[in-house]
Amino acid sequence: MDAENEQQAAPAETGGVQQRAGLSRRAVIGWAGAGVAIGAAGVGTVAAATMGSDTPAAAAQSQDVPFWGEHQSGISTPVQDRLHFAAFDVITEDRDALVKMLKEWTKAAASITGGREVGGGAVGVVPQSPPDDTGEALGLPASRLTLTIGFGPTLFEKDGQDRFGLKAKRPEALVDLPKFKGDRLEANRSGGDICIQACADDPQVAVHAIRNLARIGMGVVNVRWSQLGFGKTSSTTPDSQTPRNLMGFKDGTHNIAGTDADGLGKHVWVAPGDGQDWMTGGSYLVARRIRMTIETWDRASLQDQEDTFGRTKIEGAPYGKQKERDAPDLAAMPATSHVRLAHPDSNDGLMILRRGYSFTDGTDGLGRLDAGLFFLAYQRDTRKAFVPLQTKLAASDKLNEYITHVGSAHFACPPGVRKPGEWWGQTLFG
Amino acid sequence: MDAENEQQAAPAETGGVQQRAGLSRRAVIGWAGAGVAIGAAGVGTVAAATMGSDTPAAAAQSQDVPFWGEHQSGISTPVQDRLHFAAFDVITEDRDALVKMLKEWTKAAASITGGREVGGGAVGVVPQSPPDDTGEALGLPASRLTLTIGFGPTLFEKDGQDRFGLKAKRPEALVDLPKFKGDRLEANRSGGDICIQACADDPQVAVHAIRNLARIGMGVVNVRWSQLGFGKTSSTTPDSQTPRNLMGFKDGTHNIAGTDADGLGKHVWVAPGDGQDWMTGGSYLVARRIRMTIETWDRASLQDQEDTFGRTKIEGAPYGKQKERDAPDLAAMPATSHVRLAHPDSNDGLMILRRGYSFTDGTDGLGRLDAGLFFLAYQRDTRKAFVPLQTKLAASDKLNEYITHVGSAHFACPPGVRKPGEWWGQTLFG
Numbered sequence: 001m002d003a004e005n006e007q008q009a010a011p012a013e014t015g016g017v018q019q020r021a022g023l024s025r026r027a028v029i030g031w032a033g034a035g036v037a038i039g040a041a042g043v044g045t046v047a048a049a050t051m052g053s054d055t056p057a058a059a060a061q062s063q064d065v066p067f068w069g070e071h072q073s074g075i076s077t078p079v080q081d082r083l084h085f086a087a088f089d090v091i092t093e094d095r096d097a098l099v100k101m102l103k104e105w106t107k108a109a110a111s112i113t114g115g116r117e118v119g120g121g122a123v124g125v126v127p128q129s130p131p132d133d134t135g136e137a138l139g140l141p142a143s144r145l146t147l148t149i150g151f152g153p154t155l156f157e158k159d160g161q162d163r164f165g166l167k168a169k170r171p172e173a174l175v176d177l178p179k180f181k182g183d184r185l186e187a188n189r190s191g192g193d194i195c196i197q198a199c200a201d202d203p204q205v206a207v208h209a210i211r212n213l214a215r216i217g218m219g220v221v222n223v224r225w226s227q228l229g230f231g232k233t234s235s236t237t238p239d240s241q242t243p244r245n246l247m248g249f250k251d252g253t254h255n256i257a258g259t260d261a262d263g264l265g266k267h268v269w270v271a272p273g274d275g276q277d278w279m280t281g282g283s284y285l286v287a288r289r290i291r292m293t294i295e296t297w298d299r300a301s302l303q304d305q306e307d308t309f310g311r312t313k314i315e316g317a318p319y320g321k322q323k324e325r326d327a328p329d330l331a332a333m334p335a336t337s338h339v340r341l342a343h344p345d346s347n348d349g350l351m352i353l354r355r356g357y358s359f360t361d362g363t364d365g366l367g368r369l370d371a372g373l374f375f376l377a378y379q380r381d382t383r384k385a386f387v388p389l390q391t392k393l394a395a396s397d398k399l400n401e402y403i404t405h406v407g408s409a410h411f412a413c414p415p416g417v418r419k420p421g422e423w424w425g426q427t428l429f430g
Numbered sequence: 431m432d433a434e435n436e437q438q439a440a441p442a443e444t445g446g447v448q449q450r451a452g453l454s455r456r457a458v459i460g461w462a463g464a465g466v467a468i469g470a471a472g473v474g475t476v477a478a479a480t481m482g483s484d485t486p487a488a489a490a491q492s493q494d495v496p497f498w499g500e501h502q503s504g505i506s507t508p509v510q511d512r513l514h515f516a517a518f519d520v521i522t523e524d525r526d527a528l529v530k531m532l533k534e535w536t537k538a539a540a541s542i543t544g545g546r547e548v549g550g551g552a553v554g555v556v557p558q559s560p561p562d563d564t565g566e567a568l569g570l571p572a573s574r575l576t577l578t579i580g581f582g583p584t585l586f587e588k589d590g591q592d593r594f595g596l597k598a599k600r601p602e603a604l605v606d607l608p609k610f611k612g613d614r615l616e617a618n619r620s621g622g623d624i625c626i627q628a629c630a631d632d633p634q635v636a637v638h639a640i641r642n643l644a645r646i647g648m649g650v651v652n653v654r655w656s657q658l659g660f661g662k663t664s665s666t667t668p669d670s671q672t673p674r675n676l677m678g679f680k681d682g683t684h685n686i687a688g689t690d691a692d693g694l695g696k697h698v699w700v701a702p703g704d705g706q707d708w709m710t711g712g713s714y715l716v717a718r719r720i721r722m723t724i725e726t727w728d729r730a731s732l733q734d735q736e737d738t739f740g741r742t743k744i745e746g747a748p749y750g751k752q753k754e755r756d757a758p759d760l761a762a763m764p765a766t767s768h769v770r771l772a773h774p775d776s777n778d779g780l781m782i783l784r785r786g787y788s789f790t791d792g793t794d795g796l797g798r799l800d801a802g803l804f805f806l807a808y809q810r811d812t813r814k815a816f817v818p819l820q821t822k823l824a825a826s827d828k829l830n831e832y833i834t835h836v837g838s839a840h841f842a843c844p845p846g847v848r849k850p851g852e853w854w855g856q857t858l859f860g
Contacts, residue, residue, distance in 0.1 A: 082660070084790070089797075126732065127731065127732045127733035127736075128731055128732075128733060129731055129732065130728060130729050130730060130731055130732065130735075131678070131732050131735070131743065133678075134676075134677075134678050134724075134728055135674065135677075135678020135679070135743055135744075136674045136675065136676050136677070136678045136788075137674075138674060138678065138743075138744060139671065139674070188795065202661075203660040203661060204660065204661040204673075204674075204788065207660065207661075207676075207788075207790050207801075211676075211724065211728075211799060211801075214799070215725075215728050218725075222797030223793045223797045223798075223799065224793075224797070225792060225793060226790075226792050226793055226799070227792065228658075228660065228790055228791075228792070230512075230633040230634065230637065230658065230660070231632075231633060231634040231637075241569065244565065244566045244567075244568060244569070244634075245566065246564075246566050246637075246641075247564075247565075247566070248561070248563075248564050248565020248566045248568065249565070294564075294641065295645070295648075298560060298564055298641075298645050299560055300560060301557060301558055301559055301560055302555075302556065302557045302558075302559065302560065302561050303557035303558060305560075305561070306557075313561065313565055313568075314565075314568060358566075358634065358637075360514070360637050360656075360658055361658070361791060361792065362655060362656050362657065362658070362791065363653045363654070363655055363656055365618065367519075367652030367653045367654070368653075369641060369644070369653065369656070371637075371641075
């Protein structure tokens with residue numbers, strides 16, 4: 001247990017401002033020196049200790065995912081139930097201001113993924129100031145929150161401008177995605193200089209995280225677009241149930257498991273020599289907002305639905321098989337079925353780690369649900385994974401009768417922040 | 431246990447179409463006769479039996495809320511974690527078609543709130559037809575799903591037209607809500623002829639319910655608007671923790687408890703002699719989409735935030751008190767604080783049962799989170815509850831600096847459907 005997280009019985013230092021008794025002094029000390037203590041706590045820190053709140057510490061202990069490590073969490077981590085994803089535009093030209101924000105983000109991320117507030121216990125201390133933390137997650141456990149950062153192509157170069165002296169560091173794999181057949185991309189749901197993926201088992205915790213990072217970034221970044229995902233559609237845990245998408249099907253059964261070091265090394269993590277050194281240990285993320293024409297799908301016959309996937313609806317078994325995880329006989333599936341086209345055996349062993357979420361964002365003005373799949377795919381080199389696969393699917397997949405890609409973004413997610421004192425983007429900016 | 435729900439070992443009747451073996455015959459039999467069997471099963475029906483799926487039946491048994499009863503469920507029911515709310519326009523002039531749909535909705539609602547599919551097990555039976563159920567909740571337990579229906583003013587009279595011969599049955603309490611000070615209502619987030627409130631602990635279950643009702647209603651109703659709520663902000667369970675809203679505060683501590691029969695009878699349920707007999711046992715629902723100007727709030731000092739509510743932020747204690755549930759000393763709070771203005775002691779004992787949810791719907795084009803509170807309030811007579819209270823709050827509440835009402839609707843929620851064979855709206859249309 002981290003001594004800094006224990007409630008301080010001794011009178012806190014006042015720092016010249018009015019202060020209330022009985023709260024952690026960290027708020028007044030500020031960030032200085034807090035990093036190491038946070039890091040030393042590691043897995044299983046106690047979230048509630050500084051709050052004077054009612055969080056069951058025992059529950060919180062088992063509900064935080066390590067923030068520090070070789071790779072960022074939120075990629076191979078077992079997929080959490082809920083998502084809040086945000087893409088940001090950088091609105092400053094000041095590189096130092098951007099770096100300062102990334103450092104502050106890192107500290108805040110380490111704190112809130114550990115179930116602590118931003119500021120480490122500052123809420124309620126200084127009445128004359130806004131609280132460091134917005135407070136809506138007070139009393140909630142960490143809920144397996146992970147925060148994952150990525151950098152978009154426009155951070156390196158935008159309208160021909162080398163905005164932050166990063167142009168030479170743009171990885172070749174961070175391509176401008178081509179326009180795929182059928183794409184109907186909306187600018188206000190696409191692109192972004194920086195992304196944050198917040199995954200948690202409690203949506204309030206994920207929303208709180210994005211909001212507080214946006215708040216810290218005020219004047220440096222603006223939220224360009226964001227997306228809530230209410231239900232995961234993928235699993236990275238071997239042998240667990242594959243959740244159903246909004247078409248009622250299990251898709252992506254043979255995802256890369258978070259425990260499959262060989263598969264992750266081969267398909268997900270950027271390796272030394274892959275290109276830019278600063279990305280070693282990182283991964284490339286493609287995000288696609290895929291709208292489903294639910295109403296049309298719901299009028300399609302069961303046969304047509306099953307032919308579309310090449311699976312049975314109830315069991316999720318590949319055609320000609322009995323169980324979801326039976327090895328598929330691709331030749332038994334319609335030539336244009338989604339599983340047949342997307343399967344590694346049809347693509348020279350190509351695999352992508354998927355962490356998709358279902359979304360429903362009200363209606364579209366024509367009385368149709370604005371719903372579908374927010375597709376998140378991690379890979380070692382987008383040029384060899386998402387691009388060829390989506391080129392093929394866009395051309396032939398029977399599923400295209402029922403879906404439209406309306407949002408798209410591409411990000412280079414750097415390696416993990418290995419220890420306190422390091423910060424998000426350090427390998428790129430440092 | 432309901433025999434109809436047991437998997438049928440005998441060959442199913444074919445009804446002249448190709449059929450697969452081993453599934454419930456109910457799909458072929460159709461709805462006829464199924465109602466009583468469903469009803470007889472009552473609480474604790476087994477959701478998974480007809481699916482051949484992996485739902486743990488034991489879990490499902492404890493997770494369904496009774497559908498049949500004197501009052502609709504979803505009002506005094508302990509507040510579930512997630513919400514999908516939909517307002518529908520009736521697009522037919524055919525009263526019989528509307529009644530037919532309401533009967534079909536009732537049967538479907540009884541089925542899915544019990545953790546069964548629409549059609550009672552029809553998925554996968556008839557390849558040539560669309561499945562009766564869209565399938566994305568297959569394998570999920572009932573998750574305490576409740577479905578609550580309401581009828582809007584425009585169902586009774588619209589543009590001077592008595593559309594379905596119901597004009598004389600419009601309750602006087604179902605007023606056209608006045609324009610309150612500060613209202614900035616958007617037409618596409620307001621009104622509606624019929625509403626369905628779906629509450630569940632799993633958002634996928636709530637979304638599935640709304641979608642399947644919308645599908646059954648095709649040609650009769652269109653979704654006018656819908657709202658997802660990701661986190662409850664109210665509790666109707668005595669002594670439970672009050673969840674925090676997106677301002678980080680506990681609000682509405684002294685809600686009417688679902689177990690408080692006297693309070694419900696006095697403040698929530700319509701009583702004989704209150705007006706239209708068909709509403710006896712029902713309640714009036716006001717839905718307000720309240721946008722928070724999060725970014726402004728987050729820059730307000732803690733003192734200002736606490737003065738706004740009249741509570742402390744961390745503990746939620748009324749000013750001058752120690753604990754959230756301590757009896758408030760209203761005189762100790764600022765005169766314009768939300769708690770002081772809204773408290774029953776400031777309003778001749780007026781109380782409203784609240785079931786609000788936090789929402790976050792992406793961004794607004796200016797980089798601001800489109801987030802806030804979707805306020806749902808049930809009451810015995812809106813003229814004596816929401817209207818005077820909101821008139822007062824709209825005029826004086828300090829909270830108005832940080833919120834804007836952008837959506838509004840009003841519905842008469844009829845009494846419960848007491849037993850199989852009865853249907854939603856029967857007391858109105860029957």
